[in-house]
Amino acid sequence: MYLVLQLALRNIWRQRRRNGLVLFAIVVSVGGVFVMNSLARGMEQDFLRFSIENLRGHIKILAPNQLDEPGLQYSIPIDTDLSLLARPEIESWTPRLRSPAVIMSERETRGVEIIGIDPTRESHSFIEDLVVEGEAITDTDDQHLLIGRSLADELKTGLGRRLVVLMTGPDDNAIEIGFRVLGIFKSTTSRYEDAYALTGLSSLQAITGVDGFTDVSVYLEDLATTSEVQATLASQIPELNVVTWEQLDPFTSEMYRFIGFTVYILIVVFLGTLVFGLINALVTAVLVRIREFGMLRVVGMKSRLVVMQVVIECVIIMLLALAIGLAAGLLVIWWIGDGIDLTAFAAGVEAFGMGARMAPHLVVDDFVILGVASVILGLIASYFPARRVIKASILQSLRDG
């Protein structure tokens, strides 16, 4: 074995220019796949995060009929026992009162959703990250209105100005409420800025006369427990609707799955292409040494040792390239760690359910799969040149070399 390893290492060094080029090609491919995968995983996480933080949570408990007819007509009574949410899988939960509404300034009118929140419980939704100009909602009793910058611009209104909100009350009668805008928020996406107007939960309950909430968002410690927790909750509170984020947002759910699948397609396509190039380069590298291999067989080197030498040469190059490729990939990922700025395409990517920055996300399993797949491909790629060596007779090798 030492003999074969010694010969392999020296031959790699002897053909260092050719092997260097092969190595470089593998480094670029492996590093490229690694970075692409990390970006795809980042997109995947973006889709999930946007869906979860967009007031859904991993699981949502809804008043009956809220799914079909969102509004104040159907609500979860305030005295509903929610102590069943004190489970180890559940990180936090928050109740909200939400209603479609029309919001009017003295100059413009827009459709929005008005939401009564408990700000102390919104640590997992986008509300936690809002940058507020003026006064934020700090208490459930806060009576002022917090609207997004985009909406404020569309309504041509500003801090301290009054707005009128019109919505359908629990008894199907129209409710018209005047609010003063004391806060304007900026968010990571204009979608939130356009769509929501926020106020205190207790305050909205008092104004609308709804003694409860329209929904409760539940945030889990681990995404993987979603179905299990949903099933448990559904069996414990059969009178309410308990649904997962995937049921509420099937498009994002499908995109999430699709990207997960795409990651593996990327690995297969890139490495598949790589292996053909590798085989070609290795076969050429072996053919120029065919006489040498013939001579090794003449003096008594067994065919399996000759094959082993070719395979070891390939695997060494592959492992070296893999290590450098992964290190280079990690370097690039670190370099673009804050994400690639997609602001120029913000409208498009937001509509697609992504943020304005495409940030990489490392998944250890992908790292391992890429590493193992590369080594296996190295072995497969080395089989063909090794076969060429063995298929030729000794004399043919000596003559052709």
Added chain:
Amino acid sequence: MSELAVQTTDVTRIYGSEAVPVYALRGVSLSIEVGEFVSIVGPSGSGKSTLLHVIGGLERPTEGEITVGDTVLGSCSDSELTDVRLYKMGFVFQAYNLIPVLSAVENVEFILQLQGIGKRERREHAQEALRAFGLEGLFDRRPSEMSGGQQQRVAIARAVVSKPDVLLADEPSANLDSETTKEFCEYLQHANEERGVTILTATHDPLVMGYTKRQIRLVDGQIAT
């Protein structure tokens, strides 16, 4: 009666197709005794190299039987033939055929390494063989750093280091000038006389023939009487 190193019986080697057969050897029968230094001579295309190849187990005869020592080559598998070449034969070629990435001493050691001999012992044997062929001081040179004559001497050292039953040399002087050929032949003679190696060389170089004790003449694949 002397012990035989090599015996061929009615060895025929046919190339080409069944429709157009090309006879490289036609029923060659010969016996080489242990310790002989024999040259196979004849014009180009007479079958000299083919005869060496079939004796060396590098290709199989179409018909006939070859025995090296007590081993009948026809009954050996490819793997067993490799072992026969490793343990019983040494080869010297026209093109030296040294391993380019190994130094002179490593090239000679290579055979012993394949035979599984320990590092210290094989290093001693290899250095001794190189010294015997006048290569003291060139142990660490790679083939590309040596002259043709020096490379050919390394090739003989490699061929004899494991004390093979037979040394097969195929046109060993083809790339050497006359002075180097003479020197080379003296080393072959040394291997034959001092080390007792049986040598069979294919050549059409009269200088090489002059050093051998017996000449077998091949014409059109047959031994000429």
